[in-house]
Amino acid sequence: MFNGRPGALEYDIPDDALKKIADFLPIQDQNELSASSRAMYGLFREKRSEQIVAKLLLHVARGEEVNVKMLLQRFPEYILARGDVIDNSGRYFSNITVFQYAVWALDSQMWKMILDCLPRDGKREVIKAGLWTQYEEVTTIGINYTLDGVEIRGERHFNFIPLISAYKTYVEQFDSWSWLQRNQYWCKVIGTAQHLSLAHIAQECCRTDEAFYPKPWFKKKTLPRSSKIYFLTGEDGDWWPTGFVTKKLGVDFAILRAEAKKPFGICCAHDERGGKGVLAEKAALDLDAISALHKARVADVGELRRRLHLLQKPSEGAGYSCVVS
Numbered sequence: 001m002f003n004g005r006p007g008a009l010e011y012d013i014p015d016d017a018l019k020k021i022a023d024f025l026p027i028q029d030q031n032e033l034s035a036s037s038r039a040m041y042g043l044f045r046e047k048r049s050e051q052i053v054a055k056l057l058l059h060v061a062r063g064e065e066v067n068v069k070m071l072l073q074r075f076p077e078y079i080l081a082r083g084d085v086i087d088n089s090g091r092y093f094s095n096i097t098v099f100q101y102a103v104w105a106l107d108s109q110m111w112k113m114i115l116d117c118l119p120r121d122g123k124r125e126v127i128k129a130g131l132w133t134q135y136e137e138v139t140t141i142g143i144n145y146t147l148d149g150v151e152i153r154g155e156r157h158f159n160f161i162p163l164i165s166a167y168k169t170y171v172e173q174f175d176s177w178s179w180l181q182r183n184q185y186w187c188k189v190i191g192t193a194q195h196l197s198l199a200h201i202a203q204e205c206c207r208t209d210e211a212f213y214p215k216p217w218f219k220k221k222t223l224p225r226s227s228k229i230y231f232l233t234g235e236d237g238d239w240w241p242t243g244f245v246t247k248k249l250g251v252d253f254a255i256l257r258a259e260a261k262k263p264f265g266i267c268c269a270h271d272e273r274g275g276k277g278v279l280a281e282k283a284a285l286d287l288d289a290i291s292a293l294h295k296a297r298v299a300d301v302g303e304l305r306r307r308l309h310l311l312q313k314p315s316e317g318a319g320y321s322c323v324v325s
Contacts, residue, residue, distance in 0.1 A: 057085035060098045063199025063225050072117040080130040088240040089196045092146045100134050104143045106157050107200040108300035109223045128311045160294040166193040167287035174280040183268045191254035202227045202239040205257050212289035213259040218296040229263045258282035
């Protein structure tokens with residue numbers, strides 16, 4: 001209806017409904033509505049902000065570092081913005097920031113890049129102070145999330161222990177188990193623990209420039225952000241596939257890396273030589289590597305604290321830049 005001004009329209013549609021409608025509109029139509037009034041401009045600006053934050057959080061949770069870089073180069077102010085996200089394994093986080101997710105996840109490559117993307121303008125000091133506050137929130141209070149309907153509260157960082165314990169039990173119990181027990185444990189227990197891991201853990205396992213044996217120290221400056229896996233049948237797939245699959249991680253197979261050039265989805269525990277079994281020996285190599293990764297990433301938190309402390313100094317920051325490669 002008219003509100004009394006020529007060419008101006010007053011909408012009797014709730015703001016939440018308009019935001020939902022905007023999801024189905026082309027960008028050009030959104031821009032035209034945004035220009036129709038101050039109220040519409042404010043509404044669609046808020047909507048655009050929500051979309052940017054949602055994209056940032058999803059990219060961070062999926063370990064898509066290049067996409068995060070690209071967005072933060074354009075919108076560094078959203079480093080402190082809060083939103084909701086569901087990660088690859090189905091964890092639902094509410095009111096979390098990209099930096100907080102990276103710290104909780106122990107994704108040190110991601111948080112280093114985020115810090116390199118701090119703006120050089122007047123927003124820098126505010127963001128620096130906000131990052132310190134967010135770091136303190138994660139490391140002292142912890143993060144809350146929901147997984148499979150169960151709320152987890154106050155978790156200060158991702159818990160590696162279920163994955164490490166699954167490997168350890170398999171290696172220790174292998175000799176006393178039947179092949180049926182081995183197969184079931186390998187596919188369902190270890191496979192499920194792998195499915196419930198995080199993007200950067202999968203990406204370390206899937207990198208093709210470094211196997212899990214000899215045991216790596218996980219100190220390389222870059223992390224190839226791939227979660228591609230392979231099968232002995234010649235097929236390939238993804239740690240968290242998005243489409244229809246005939247084999248599912250945690251149900252039909254678990255992933256083995258050891259000294260191989262790439263990660264393989266193994267559908268059963270197979271003893272090629274007799275005795276303890278090749279797979280048990282190789283699972284022990286993956287156990288050592290995952291344990292080393294856990295130790296390295298926890299140590300990185302201490303380095304993060306030192307860097308954040310330096311960031312609080314007015315003259316800090318020379319030499320850091322957010323560059324999309």
